[in-house]
Amino acid sequence: MTMRRHGETPELAATLVDLARLADYSFMDTLNCDPEGKANGADHEPRQVFTGHYVPVKPTPIEHPEYVAHSQDLFRELGFDDSLAQSDDFVRMFSGDLSELPEPLRKVGWASGYALSIYGNEFYRNCPFQTGNGYGDGRAISVLEAVTNGQRWEMQLKGGGRTPYCRGGDGRAVLRSSVREFLAQEHMHALGVPTSRSLSLYVSKTETVRRPWYSEGTRSIDPDILVSEPVAISTRVAPSFIRVGQLELFGRRARKQEHPQAMEELEKLVLHLIDREYGKEIDQSLPTPDKVVRLAGEFRSRLTSLVANWIRVGYCQGNFNSDNCAAGGFTLDYGPFGFCNVFDPHYQPWTGGGQHFAFLNQPAAAERNFYSFCAAVRPLLENNPESLRQLEEIQSEFPKFMQAQMQLMWAAKLGLDHFDADLFIELTRLMAETPVDYTLFFRELSLLPGNIEPLKKSFYPSQAYHAHPEKLNERWSAWLAKWQSLIPADNREQLSSQMKQVNPKYSLKDWYVVPAYQQAAAGDYTLLRELQSVMTQPYAEQSEDIEQKYYRLKPLELFDVGGWSHYSCSS
Numbered sequence: 001m002t003m004r005r006h007g008e009t010p011e012l013a014a015t016l017v018d019l020a021r022l023a024d025y026s027f028m029d030t031l032n033c034d035p036e037g038k039a040n041g042a043d044h045e046p047r048q049v050f051t052g053h054y055v056p057v058k059p060t061p062i063e064h065p066e067y068v069a070h071s072q073d074l075f076r077e078l079g080f081d082d083s084l085a086q087s088d089d090f091v092r093m094f095s096g097d098l099s100e101l102p103e104p105l106r107k108v109g110w111a112s113g114y115a116l117s118i119y120g121n122e123f124y125r126n127c128p129f130q131t132g133n134g135y136g137d138g139r140a141i142s143v144l145e146a147v148t149n150g151q152r153w154e155m156q157l158k159g160g161g162r163t164p165y166c167r168g169g170d171g172r173a174v175l176r177s178s179v180r181e182f183l184a185q186e187h188m189h190a191l192g193v194p195t196s197r198s199l200s201l202y203v204s205k206t207e208t209v210r211r212p213w214y215s216e217g218t219r220s221i222d223p224d225i226l227v228s229e230p231v232a233i234s235t236r237v238a239p240s241f242i243r244v245g246q247l248e249l250f251g252r253r254a255r256k257q258e259h260p261q262a263m264e265e266l267e268k269l270v271l272h273l274i275d276r277e278y279g280k281e282i283d284q285s286l287p288t289p290d291k292v293v294r295l296a297g298e299f300r301s302r303l304t305s306l307v308a309n310w311i312r313v314g315y316c317q318g319n320f321n322s323d324n325c326a327a328g329g330f331t332l333d334y335g336p337f338g339f340c341n342v343f344d345p346h347y348q349p350w351t352g353g354g355q356h357f358a359f360l361n362q363p364a365a366a367e368r369n370f371y372s373f374c375a376a377v378r379p380l381l382e383n384n385p386e387s388l389r390q391l392e393e394i395q396s397e398f399p400k401f402m403q404a405q406m407q408l409m410w411a412a413k414l415g416l417d418h419f420d421a422d423l424f425i426e427l428t429r430l431m432a433e434t435p436v437d438y439t440l441f442f443r444e445l446s447l448l449p450g451n452i453e454p455l456k457k458s459f460y461p462s463q464a465y466h467a468h469p470e471k472l473n474e475r476w477s478a479w480l481a482k483w484q485s486l487i488p489a490d491n492r493e494q495l496s497s498q499m500k501q502v503n504p505k506y507s508l509k510d511w512y513v514v515p516a517y518q519q520a521a522a523g524d525y526t527l528l529r530e531l532q533s534v535m536t537q538p539y540a541e542q543s544e545d546i547e548q549k550y551y552r553l554k555p556l557e558l559f560d561v562g563g564w565s566h567y568s569c570s571s
């Protein structure tokens with residue numbers, strides 16, 4: 001699909017011919033297909049999948065799809081014309097109906113199995129058969145691999161209907177969670193944080209499903225009502241959707257010698273991962289054990305950098321299990337995530353997630369996922385003590401690398417060349433005690449204030465502050481003076497603009513998104529479009545009107561409100 005040239009008819013541009021030209025399904029021959037999978041993809045009942053990397057599955061289209069949004073940025077990168085997003089055959093394909101696709105596009109998509117480790121502990125209970133063979137993409141179905149400008153992309157429908165891994169679920173996603181994920185992916189990309197991307201979002205005008213959710217204004221921790229919500233399909237795009245959990249599924253099978261091809265299937269998946277995600281970093285001609293060791297080193301650097309970036313922008317993934325940890329080292333699965341308002345090391349929007357996935361615990365959670373990754377690939381090194389030793393060294397040095405990334409990140413947020421532990425510790429104390437709005441504080445600091453007055457814009461009213469304003473103000477002033485003595489005195493303008501590239505002005509807080517998806521459910525996409533525009537340029541100052549709306553403290557009455565501040569389930 002190319003840019004529409006002048007003089008071309010919309011009908012021509014709206015065909016899928018160019019998309020078909022970009023299509024490349026060669027992986028289907030490299031990887032193993034589940035031998036029990038039905039070739040026509042009519043495989044929608046939960047069942048055990050014992051072998052194979054993917055199962056052919058036909059998506060279930062949503063009824064009467066309506067266009068909600070597409071990512072103009074990603075369309076541009078792919079060379080797609082914006083008008084395509086609303087053209088009939090594009091809408092049909094990306095709302096789940098593959099039945100009329102021309103060759104070589106395929107009328108059947110695919111889903112993959114994966115395993116789950118929660119904070120490093122292997123789980124089987126999540127699988128309805130208690131074996132792990134029934135867990136995986138329960139509602140995510142890939143429909144296309146395409147190569148454009150030398151980059152290969154996999155396109156995956158989320159909410160595209162049941163797969164053998166649906167575990168009794170309906171295979172659907174609702175508009176609410178789809179809007180959140182759609183906006184968040186493109187926002188993260190604009191923030192410079194590696195992520196799966198958003199292609200398109202369509203909603204059904206007639207089909208709804210019931211989900212537990214929060215009544216308006218409730219402070220209940222758990223959802224207190226069941227609501228009927230329109231179903232939607234969003235399409236996300238990435239070089240691959242291989243998760244640490246997916247490597248684990250095959251690693252566990254190889255470790256337990258579950259079937260004769262188990263080791264070969266693990267090796268194929270690992271080589272596929274390298275090809276899709278690490279082709280530039282890892283030499284094709286190396287023997288597998290060397291490739292595995294290189295892979296571990298590269299993944300460690302991506303993962304540590306990713307998590308430091310999350311913390312830089314105030315992001316909490318919320319559910320950082322191994323099955324939500326992309327092996328390509330980018331952000332995946334925007335379910336119970338959140339961007340923090342108040343700085344709080346324990347910030348965790350998902351009430352079911354526990355403290356181990358909270359904001360500043362994410363480096364430790366990443367470490368656990370990295371250990372699960374190492375355990376998954378280890379069987380490939382069994383006969384190779386030297387490679388095993390190297391893998392163990394890479395694993396044991398994870399905390400050191402993670403800490404180095406964190407210190408680099410904090411130094412950059414503060415505009416410093418070096419991390420200063422004392423300055424940082426006093427800052428986190430002050431930020432927590434006052435308390436401050438994380439985004440506003442660092443953005444105001446990026447303007448290099450001469451005194452603490454401008455920083456007060458980020459202070460939330462609190463008893464602690466009001467009880468002893470002089471005391472805290474004094475400590476803030478002392479902190480600021482010390483900070484000023486550490487930043488370079490010359491070229492302040494350059495320092496300020498550098499800090500503004502690290503400290504975003506806008507981030508996608510939930511209290512901005514709730515009204516947008518509520519409006520969208522009523523068929524009005526005005527707010528959603530505004531958020532799309534504001535949040536895809538998060539470092540820019542933007543207009544005064546936008547600043548007044550989106551650069552401010554969270555209203556106190558919205559704290560602790562279910563659906564606005566926390567959720568027990570987000571799907």
Ligand SMILES: Nc1ncnc2c1ncn2[C@@H]1O[C@H](COP(=O)(O)OP(=O)(O)OP(=O)(O)O)[C@@H](O)[C@H]1O
Pocket residue numbers: 135136137138139140162165166167168169170171172173323324332333334335571
């Ligand atoms: N409505 C549903 N129907 C079928 N399966 C579901 C449904 N909701 C979640 N699942 C499956 O439950 C598992 C855990 O859910 P989780 O919230 O991590 O994933 P998700 O948000 O669906 O997906 P992803 O990780 O692909 O972004 C996943 O395997 C997912 O596919």
Ligand SMILES: [Mg+2]
Pocket residue numbers: 323324333
């Ligand atoms: Mg998930």
